[in-house]
């Protein structure tokens with residue numbers, strides 16, 4: 001076993017220990033098995049019909065402009081529609097991500113570099129996913145608590161992807177296509193999202209999922225589209241056709257669900273090329289989306305919202321009328337920071353436009369965690385001494401304080417090259433600290449429970 005392998009095993013072991021400590025704590029939400037039935041035992045008319053429109057990859061000015069041409073639709077309560085953006089941060093304009101978030105859209109992760117695949121190891125997933133979340137938070141001012149989802153680049157994943165997501169406290173992943181045949185019976189009876197308490201359940205086309213229990217993580221299937229004659233639409237993402245055929249395809253799949261088990265309708269897209277650019281728009285697709293959304297939103301209990309809204313509703317499946325009245329289904333909007341608050345900095349790899357903090361480095365997996373990098377590590381005998389500093393202090397954006405309060409020190413960057421020797425081990429310990437901190441409340445509660453249980457058995461004082 002080489003050192004890199006050993007460090008991976010070390011982190012896995014720490015995550016496992018933390019996970020074990022967490023077992024006695026109630027799950028964040030209920031366990032939700034694979035089912036074609038919506039949770040809550042509601043009548044069909046009381047199940048909200050969700051429509052997800054998702055866009056993967058970097059956000060740039062062209063994409064932002066094209067999104068503006070399809071996002072003006074509103075719900076019956078006056079709230080705007082919300083899409084979900086799975087952002088890979090390379091080449092992304094963070095100020096525009098901030099504006100999308102302020103307009104009610106959900107921001108989710110799609111790694112930093114978009115270079116991961118089925119062979120990616122656990123530590124790399126951690127750096128790519130948590131690094132992406134950190135950068136979106138720091139440069140686009142999206143609250144960490146609202147960056148809750150993940151989609152794997154190329155839909156390519158492995159067990160370590162999910163173990164990383166669970167350890168990092170993500171709520172959902174959505175990377176697995178769901179055709180008819182295994183669990184899903186018909187477009188009117190496809191499976192609802194489920195928790196990974198028994199690992200990944202669906203047919204695994206583009207990866208091999210975890211077999212371990214990850215009860216707080218939910219998989220939202222990427223439901224495929226079916227034509228009116230029952231044949232599968234040839235594309236899983238970015239459906240093709242004329243404006244008329246696309247509107248017909250969307251309406252057909254919507255009605256199947258709306259009159260069926262009300263499983264959400266997903267339209268899985270890349271803004272480029274599906275919407276085109278302002279100078280060369282794909283007008284048929286823009287028009288098809290507008291016509292479909294306008295039509296669907298006239299029906300009762302239809303919600304075009306970010307995917308985490310579904311997670312919240314499934315954990316608390318109120319009747320649609322009640323959920324709607326509570327406001328839990330409506331995208332939240334706020335006044336974005338003005339453009340003058342955005343700054344930009346050029347790097348060989350591209351220009352970054354961002355808010356809040358001036359980046360010192362182009363955001364890469366090896367420096368997104370700069371504040372957790374190890375300044376000094378010494379091994380004497382079996383003792384490892386770490387000194388880690390927070391390089392982002394004191395100019396941290398709102399909401400950052402305290403997240404990694406247990407890590408007190410800070411930073412000269414380590415080489416971005418291959419990790420060797422004790423540096424690999426010490427850096428792994430830093431990542432272990434992240435996992436441990438994310439679960440500190442579980443550990444704390446369990447320590448309390450454990451001590452409480454042991455007290456009666458301790459010998460009395462003399």
Ligand SMILES: [Zn+2]
Nearest residue numbers: 056057153154
């Ligand atoms: Zn992608």
